Amino acid sequence: MNSARGSDPDSIFAAATALIAAAQSLRALGLGVGAAGNLSRRIARNGRAGFLITPSGTGYAALTPEDIPWLDMSGRHEGRRPPSSEWQMHRDIYASRPEAGAVLHAHSPFAVSLACLRRDIPPFHYMIARFGGDSVRVADYALFGTPELARSALAALAGRSACLLANHGMLLYADTLAEAMNQGEELEALCAHYCRALQVGAPVLLAPEEMATARERFKTYQREAHVSTKKTRHGSMKPARLKTTAAAKQEETRQQADACPN
Ligand SMILES: [Zn+2]
DSSP states (O other), rough: SOOOOOOOHHHHHHHHHHHHHHHTTTTTTTTOOOOOOEEEOOOOOBBEEEEOOHHHHHHTTTGGGGOOOOETTOOOOSSSSOOOTTTHHHHHHHHTTTTTTEEEEOOOOOHHHHHHHHOOOOOOSSGGGGGSSSOOOOOOOHHHHHHHHHHHHHHHHHTSSEETTTEEEEEEEEEEHHHHHHHHHHHHHHHHHHEEEEEOOOOOOOOOHHHHHHHHHHHHHHHHHHHHHHHHHHHHSSOOOOOOOOOHHHHHHHHHHOOOOO
């Protein structure tokens, strides 16, 4: 569960500010293309369950916290701007996955490439286990911004925290906004690695028991990371994971773009 679920105006303002900062970093992280994609985080307002989400039809550069709409779980929004057209996809994840604290949807290049091939990402790398299963599935195609897309995405997310959307992009959720951004970078990198491996041949896939072991290891790792993060907040330890610099990420993505067959 996301711990930041305050309902007072200061909490909403701080959460909206953090959401804008994350949205503005999407491009530098190789996850943003134009104004495509959207980002949300769960937060209650005046005692009502709901979430903040990036607004519809606008770039992120000049956003202010007042531009970030808040939606309740029925889809009614408050704020001066309408929500992203994909709000139903976000709402349905929050409604069905109580552990979801943030949702990221991106049109990142390698995720889109595989989504257009409608090719599930198989267990070619142990990091696939980070998303909960032995593969990252591709959801059946449905038009953007529709309840049908939200339904097909949820079906593809069964037992998983990430999926691809056919002929569209990636979708994932995590317990916090920072973790959703981290996992977005990781999923895009896995898509790039899979594209590269396919250029050379057929990747050797890990066996179900090997993936099961990897998933168990991730559970332990995540528990340790949470403990480490708590200690870091009190100044006694360094962060469990150091962030790749935006410049290095951009260069890596550029090099990968040169190599992808799609
Ligand atoms: Zn989209």
